[in-house]
Amino acid sequence: MPTPEPPSDPTASSPTPRRLWRRLHLSTWLVLLVVALGLVLISIPAYEIRGARLPEGDPDGDLVIRCRHGWPWDFMVQYRDYAWPKAPPEPGPFLPSYWTDAPWATASNWAVTGKTRFELLHLVGDLAVALAILCVAGAGFEWWRRRRRRVWQFSLREMLVATLLLAGVLGWWKCRDNQFRREMVLAKQLGLELKEYPLSDIGVEYRGPTWLGRLVGKRHLESFNNVIGVNLGFGSTDINIRDDEILDIVADVDQMWPHLYGLTVSVCFGNVDRQLASLVELRELRLFGVNCNRISEEGLRDVGRLSELEKLDFRCKELPESRLAFVSQLPHLKVLILDCPQLRSDDLASMAKLTELRSLTITDAPHVDGEGLVHLQGLTQLQVLNLDRTGVTSEEAEDLEWELPDCWISWH
Secondary structure, three states, rough: OOOOOOOOOOOOOOOOOOOOOOOHHHHHHHHHHHHHHHHHHHHOOOEEEEEEOOOOOOOOOOOEEEEEEOOOOOOOEEEOOOOOOOOOOOOOOOEEEEEOOOOOHHHHHOOOOOOOEEHHHHHHHHHHHHHHHHHHHHHHHHHHEEEOOOOOOOOOHHHHHHHHHHHHHHHHHHHHHHHHHHHHHHHHHHOOOOHHHHHHHOOEEEEEHHHHHHEEEEEHHHHHEEEEEEEOOOOOOOOOOOOOHHHHHHHHHHHHHOOEEEEEEOOOOEEEEEEEHHHHHHOOEEEEEEEEEEEHHHHHHHOOOOOOOOOOOEEEEOOOOHHHHHHOOOOOOEEEEEOOOOOOOHHHHHHHOOOOOOOOEEEOOOOOOOOHHHHHEEEOOOOOOEEEOOOHHHHEEEHHHHHHHOOEEEOO
């Protein structure tokens, strides 16, 4: 005799059917919308606007601003006419950066004007990264959402993980804030001040996450600033530091300001010896200037170890026997300024390997003549050549113009 089935309970709920993978919750669509909006705001408007001279390094060239678009790669770069603001923000020892507020909040950053350079591969890469971020954000949130009945339902473990993440972010923020304040205190103790360009002794710039700076604006993220430029004794107005004190600072500069991008050192009567060894630890150093009475072989060797330098302003009255041999170890130099009375024509042979050099200035070098210019004929990237108070004649300079037709040459 078959067993009768128990009567069904009409109040019992039926099992919830599995949701199709392509049917996303409304909250997931909202998350995707917010992420997509954020990607548009950090990728499309122009950012990191800086002053530049075209041709690069030419003091008489056109002054323009360079506007970059895209994240994480720049798919477009614009060059516009340069216009100084009424109050330049964050002045430094270089041309100031105007990117202080969020770029998307300025209408002109959405416009495309002036000369532009477009990179198709960078645009494809940016789109691929944006698509990957959207897929990860949407899939992750939808997976989390399907494990609970309500969107505001959290477990104790999730609350603990969120608390730990928040504590880590705040700790990182406070660490960066302490570092920046320590750098500024050291600068203030030495009498270095942040003034309007070009009278400033130090330069400060945002060094936090790029995407965060573009969303919020550097003005509101002071904790992520770092001292990136220091001007020690060279053209400073109020600084009063003795030569021996400047050299002591240089010896420990990697501990004082580890994020330096540019450093200028001037000692009127001092001799540079081994104080430059600390510069090798400055991984971000790209601009370096030194003005001294005499420099030793060790000092030149230390400068030659700065293989990532892009600009070198070298002014020295007395050179050791090797003279400019160290320059050949700086393959990425784009701007080179030399003010060395002992410089000779054969010393220019060390520049033959500087294939990226775009601007060269030689001043107060009476022993440099046309024989030295022969070593410059292979520098096809050279755009500007300034010869001031050298032994080069007008005929010799004109002969070089035939070899470098794209180079602007000035001599007197």
